[in-house]
Amino acid sequence: MAAFDVAEYRDRLARVQARMAEAELDVLVCVDPANLHYLTGYDGWSFYVPQAVAVARFAGEPLWIGRAMDLAGARLTTYLGADSLFGYPEEYVDARDRHPMAYVGRTLRDRGWARGRVGVELDSCYYTARAHAELTASLPGATLVDADLLVNWVRLVKSDAEVAHMRAAARIAEQAMRAGIEVIEPGVRECDVAARVAAAQFGGTPEHWGDYPAALPSLPSGARTAAPHLNWSGARHVAGSVTYLELAGCHARYHAPLARTVSLGLPPAALERLAHVVGEGLEAALDAARTGRTAAQVEAAWREVITRAGYRKASRIGYPVGLGFPPDWGERTASLRPGDTTILAPNMCFHVILGMWLDDWGYEISETLRVTQAGPPEVLTDFPRRLFVKA
């Protein structure tokens, strides 16, 4: 019932265990929902309560430990045997005097996994300060060490099966973008655009069902486009304004993000010029995303183009994507920015996002790419690379 063949999960486990050996970890306790899914297939909107997957360096199967109510979901979505699934009773939920992480610790002790060096995801959303204190107290014979992003770094290079999911997600992203651009008109509410975009995202295509992306679309109107990360409101689009759409297609938890900008009316000259320069910078960055280059070199290619034209951008221009759960489709490892020495390799996938926010409006364009064996990347998302003008 899990999303991939068992062989793929075994390969992922072996790669994680190899990194655990490098880090001299005996056990790894993951709480990032994407890492739970990556290691076991687990999929459910249960990450608002504590849950974990534990990996031992020399054991053949991870343990899934979550809320008892969610054992049924674990049976339905993971490849794990019944002996590897543990559910904490309901009285642990939202209780002041007991914590699910103490149950996780007890499960590890019962399994004989409570000795040596135990890695934890110290800076992962969902690994709270209290969770860490409870797990530490429940594992007195172990030393807890920071292993944040260990699995995320393994996820950086995708399997061909994962890439196939991302190609499906890209078809969905294109369809959602088309739907959004089509419906944006003066007088239309932002929320009505969101409705059309989400229907295209979730419905997917006849071949590929649409899953929910780890973040919902940003599609502000008017002055709100001057800020990133605003989703939508009941405000109406107005003639003569600029709006961007940042969204992802998602298939079976794999993402392909895509952003484009729409001008409702003839674009001001400043916007046209910016869009032109950003477009050149995007081509330069895409061309630079080759095996053997560093993440910083990709950003440098972009920056050279825009600096020459008199623009600057303080923030990074991209990050790895693939598997993701709320709140974020980014993988939190490499960043396309100065100083990042990550060396690109085949089947790494990045969202290259060029967002320029000025005082009164913003411009965004992005693509999702896959690094290839040689030559320029495969751009997974296939959508006209331009400012869309609806006049």
Added chain:
Amino acid sequence: MAAFDVAEYRDRLARVQARMAEAELDVLVCVDPANLHYLTGYDGWSFYVPQAVAVARFAGEPLWIGRAMDLAGARLTTYLGADSLFGYPEEYVDARDRHPMAYVGRTLRDRGWARGRVGVELDSCYYTARAHAELTASLPGATLVDADLLVNWVRLVKSDAEVAHMRAAARIAEQAMRAGIEVIEPGVRECDVAARVAAAQFGGTPEHWGDYPAALPSLPSGARTAAPHLNWSGARHVAGSVTYLELAGCHARYHAPLARTVSLGLPPAALERLAHVVGEGLEAALDAARTGRTAAQVEAAWREVITRAGYRKASRIGYPVGLGFPPDWGERTASLRPGDTTILAPNMCFHVILGMWLDDWGYEISETLRVTQAGPPEVLTDFPRRLFVKA
């Protein structure tokens, strides 16, 4: 531009400061996105990076501290003055060697808010173990103490303005439920149901724009209904099966959740009987949700009905709702379950959810209610309380 009048924010602040006095806190650092919104109006999909709102017991305005890129969004969505907004530079994002919480600590030091007892949300998603370590290290002159849920307990009693938002959310929930039940038929993919439901959720009504709920719908088909918290997949609904829809309407970040179950074909006798008993139990629970009763008494009224009929349910039957951000629309304070001594008061709002998962299928029905001054509650959601049969 903030969602409520400044007077409402001042009232919220005063109530939080009163609780801070009881807890002998000088400063409170919140990271829960719902608490950020509650205290300042801040709204943006930026909670995947660290951000905080700090409240001092004797100061007139909180501080918003987030990513520099999101300052524009803070200006657009909060009532705070420019002096109260602080943005950390881009090099803090996804960096191994520096952490945004150190910037938060420095901001508090610069403001003279780094002494005495500083409350933190120790078990809030988004308050990671590393965030706590970094904040602790950056506030050597302060004592950090657990103040988890302090603001959540203040949020338990809604203002009339908040209730108005929840009534709007209830209209959206009803519309989304109608759309979902209408489209479910044998042969229809779960994702196509999700598309219709989301379009109704996000589009909202002509009067009330639809916002994204803190959790996306659960609408599994067939055997997958035997588990809670599965969203949807590409599986097709099959004749003779049972399916439930659990969703929320959301308006301006306020929620009204609603669940119903659909039988595709004449329901098995066991389901009909269960639905009947659960319906009686629901009425009993709703009737018991009155000012002066405890949360435990509400659950006891339900349990008496189902025990008499030979059923049992291990998990709680409800929790407070209102404002929410991913991953959860629940407020994490009271629970409708044995032992919970929370005394119900006017304008507390609860999602009463009766989920019964059997081996092969599940049955769910829920309502969102507001406790009134006297007598039974106002049930915000208005939808026929029955098992829907499509034969």
